[in-house]
Amino acid sequence: MIVYEYRLQGMVLHGMRRTFGDHAFSRSTEAQAVVNRYLVGRAVTVYYNPFSVTESVLEPGSRWQPYVILGIGGLFILAGLCLAVFLRRMLRGGH
Numbered sequence: 592m593i594v595y596e597y598r599l600q601g602m603v604l605h606g607m608r609r610t611f612g613d614h615a616f617s618r619s620t621e622a623q624a625v626v627n628r629y630l631v632g633r634a635v636t637v638y639y640n641p642f643s644v645t646e647s648v649l650e651p652g653s654r655w656q657p658y659v660i661l662g663i664g665g666l667f668i669l670a671g672l673c674l675a676v677f678l679r680r681m682l683r684g685g686h
Contacts, residue, residue: 593607593608593609593625593629593649594606594607595607595629595635595637595649597637597639597647599639599644600644602644604639604644604645604647606637606639606645606647606648606649608647608648608649609625609629609648609649609650610648610649610650610651610652611648611652629649635649636649637649638650638651
């Protein structure tokens with residue numbers, strides 16, 4: 592778990608997200624690599640949403656995992672549409 596503090600315009604704010612689309616680590620070596628980059632007490636750059644300053648991350652951009660999930664969902668939708676067209680043609684007698 593990552594918890595960090597940042598100061599902005601006289602306010603002290605807290606964040607917990609490393610990146611957009613955070614995910615759990617499958618191996619302890621992955622988690623340890625992240626911990627080694629963000630040692631306690633070390634100054635780091637925090638990226639925040641200028642329209643909602645309480646939304647922040649340590650690493651801007653997004654990871655590939657959310658896009659994989661969206662892609663799989665898109666494949667299911669495409670397969671469903673193809674099946675619907677196929678069944679409709681089959682029920683009409685192949686025309």
